[in-house]
Amino acid sequence: MTKGCMTFASLFSGCGGFDLGFTSSGFRPKGAYDLDHEAVKNFESNVCGEIYRTDLTNGIPHERNLRNVDVLIAGPPCQGFSTAGKRLVDDKRNHLLTLTGTLALRISPKVLVVENVSGALSGEHVKYFNALDGMMKDAGYLTKTIRCQTADLGMAQLRRRVLFIAWRTKRDGDFEIDNKAAGDLRTVLTGAYKEKNHNPIQLDPGGRDALIAKRILQGQKLSNVRGGENAVATWDIPEVFGSVTQHERTVLELLRRLRRQERARSYGDADPVSIKRLEAALGETFHQLLEGLIEKGYLRRIADTVDLVGTFNGKYRRLAWDKPSYTVDTRFGSPRYFLHPSKQRGFSVREAARIQGFPDSYVFSGGEQAQYRLIGNAVPPPLGCLAAKLAKRLLGN
Known part of the structure; x- marks a missing residue:
């Protein structure tokens, strides 16, 4: 295979964080698929390649175009597995993990990479991951599950994720990862105020949130x-x-x-x-x-x-300048959950995007709450870069 000609397609693409990791690593996109209107709109404006707005439970449009794709990547919804949610075993979204395997077997990529939360491997929920693993092995693929901490990739964020990799190539798996020192908020947020999507809202000085925030120092939370x-x-x-x-x-x-x-x-x-x-x-x-x-x-x-009466554990967390952030989730813009290290406010969309690893060239559009949701649900682009690196090894590049 000639270096630079590797191709990929993505399922449950979201706003394209996973895809950015692959395109920046030299892969050529052959198609992306997601149902969320806001995600598709932001993808179209910021990520190379064509995206189709579609419900993947009905199959992949133009499936034949993907038959020779080298890598298929997928970031199926994780809310049913996340420890931050209700973790319902029968959550309908959990079945999208096994749907990914079903769709992959129709396309037969050389490599499949699926990203999800670490909670997908715990408790009764692991049955969905085991089912995915089993169907890929039954089809002749080798598989590997890798637990990742994004701070070990040099990101300024503590975010535990899982990469499931299945491959059917002549290569042995080389999954060694070079750990880096965690980033810190001071470094990653420097200059964010100059960029688009930075429109922070200061707390009302006399309001309840501001009075609480004044009492919370860096590294502390209301509990x-x-x-x-x-x-x-x-x-x-x-x-x-x-x-x-x-x-x-x-x-x-x-x-x-x-x-x-x-x-x-x-x-x-x-x-x-x-x-x-x-x-x-x-x-x-x-x-x-x-x-x-x-x-x-x-x-x-x-x-x-x-x-x-109130426990408040996990509310009004004030992040510290010299440490990485907690996991960027869909609530990251709310000061009732996350407070800026030194200002009486939450984080702007640009600040959240930077912590999540998006480049400043990615300009988010739509309602602000939708923008935070897209960022929080995205696969961090640096994690996508790691997945692309591992896929290259399996493809012989």
């Missing part, structure tokens, strides 16, 4: 369920949630600890605490303190137990 220097509890922000006495604080901190230590259920990470247990630890005055905290909205009574 009532964990202690330590990286957690800020609601009772530490009296101007928003109401003041408490030192005795009431003692009750809240004890409850926070006991609900994780003394478990009643085999699932979840915490349980309500029995009133008897708290009374034994705090004495008779506990009942008066309990009523006061219920009235203030901090606690709630559940039968003969007590629990926190």
Whole structure:
């Protein structure tokens, strides 16, 4: 095969992050396919090659054009597998993983590369991945599953993903990956303000979100369920949630600890605490303190137990300049989930795109919420570059 003539096609292409990794690595596109209107529109404006808006459950349009394609890539929806969601085993989107295998076998590419979240390999959900693996092996393909951390690729983002690779070439698999030092936000965001799609919205100084954000330092988050220097509890922000006495604080901190230590259920990470247990630890005055905290909205009574009204774990995370970001997801533009390291706001579309590895030349269009959704759902282009590198080895380039 002549170097530079390798071809690829993509299924569930989204806005084209996966495709960018392959085109920038010398692959020639032969077709991309996705159902999402906004994704298709942004792909057409920013990525080389033709994209078709289609429902892949009905098959691939112009399928015969792909019969000699070298590599087929796919990023089927991951929401049903993600630990950030409900992880429903029977989520209809989970079946799109096995549909990818069915479509691949109709095309018979030399190499298939499928990207998904690491949660696709855990619990009952792994049956879909196993089914994909089985159907490719039955067709004579060799397979390999690779767990990736994008920070190890030099990105300024902690994002765990899985690459499933199936190949039917004369090459042995060489899947060695050279790890790089993780990037940091200060480096990746420098100069973002000069680029398109950078329209940050500052929080209203007197608003609830801004008052909370002022109390959250770099590396911290609003959380009532964990202690330590990286957690800020609601009772530490009296101007928003109401003041408490030192005795009431003692009750809240004890409850926070006991609900994780003394478990009643085999699932979840915490349980309500029995009133008897708290009374034994705090004495008779506990009942008066309990009523006061219920009235203030901090606690709630559940039968003969007590629990926190709000846990807030994972809200208002302020990222740190000298560290990589948490996973860029579809909520990344909301300050209620992610706060800029030093400003009282969330992240702009351009900042989110940079952290996700998109070049500044990729200009997003459409509604702003749709833009964040496209970025959060995309395969990071640097991960696409890694996949292209591995595919080249299997093709003998």
